[in-house]
Amino acid sequence: IAGITQAPTSQILAAGRRMTLRCTQDMRHNAMYWYRQDLGLGLRLIHYSNTAGTTGKGEVPDGYSVSRANTDDFPLTLASAVPSQTSVYFCASSDRHMGTGELFFGEGSRLTVL
Amino acid sequence: AQKVTQAQTEISVVEKEDVTLDCVYETRDTTYYLFWYKQPPSGELVFLIRRNSFDEQNEISGRYSWNFQKSTSSFNFTITASQVVDSAVYFCALGYGMRFGAGTRLTVKP
Numbered sequence: 001i002a003g004i005t006q007a008p009t010s011q012i013l014a015a016g017r018r019m020t021l022r023c024t025q026d027m028r029h030n031a032m033y034w035y036r037q038d039l040g041l042g043l044r045l046i047h048y049s050n051t052a053g054t055t056g057k058g059e060v061p062d063g064y065s066v067s068r069a070n071t072d073d074f075p076l077t078l079a080s081a082v083p084s085q086t087s088v089y090f091c092a093s094s095d096r097h098m099g100t101g102e103l104f105f106g107e108g109s110r111l112t113v114l
Numbered sequence: 115a116q117k118v119t120q121a122q123t124e125i126s127v128v129e130k131e132d133v134t135l136d137c138v139y140e141t142r143d144t145t146y147y148l149f150w151y152k153q154p155p156s157g158e159l160v161f162l163i164r165r166n167s168f169d170e171q172n173e174i175s176g177r178y179s180w181n182f183q184k185s186t187s188s189f190n191f192t193i194t195a196s197q198v199v200d201s202a203v204y205f206c207a208l209g210y211g212m213r214f215g216a217g218t219r220l221t222v223k224p
Contacts, residue, residue: 033212042216043205059211098211098212099147099211103161108158
């Protein structure tokens with residue numbers, strides 16, 4: 001049982017480059033989320049999707065975009081990476097509407113922007 | 115606005131001690147959910163508990179227990195007889211916006 005798969009696991013990126021973090025789930029969950037984790041700040045919600053075809057902004061959406069073309073995939077794109085986007089990124093899913101069900105997390109993608 | 119505060123940044127205890135992790139939240143919603151997650155040194159995030167705002171009964175699961183007090187907007191987590199394997203960062207979270215606290219790093223020393 002894979003659950004949520006994130007790729008890449010780790011990436012070093014030059015500032016100004018475009019980067020897409022991939023997230024795929026095999027649980028058929030409707031809701032999906034992207035968080036970033038920074039020391040001392042916990043996890044902060046970047047974008048979310050309650051169902052395929054819809055997305056919404058979270059707490060820190062600037063500089064990021066997402067799409068939800070189908071139930072399984074929820075990629076996160078950094079159009080022009082900046083050093084402040086250096087972080088660990090977690091994708092998560094839930095079988096309930098946003099905020100009501102527990103989250104199942106991927107293993108995280110560590111991104112370093114130089 | 116929704117906010118979760120975990121005032122304890124780091125806690126260190128000796129094995130077998132009891133330890134309580136504090137969580138205070140703010141919300142204007144009348145119905146909401148609260149959660150606790152664990153992040154061990156390996157880095158994955160593991161769900162521990164979900165609590166509906168209508169259910170103020172305390173929850174006990176083995177050595178873990180949770181005290182939800184709506185009157186003080188708190189949802190505290192107690193580990194009884196702590197073990198080295200309990201060493202982790204623990205996050206409290208509030209639903210409808212899925213706001214996480216900054217986390218409490220618990221170190222249990224042998």
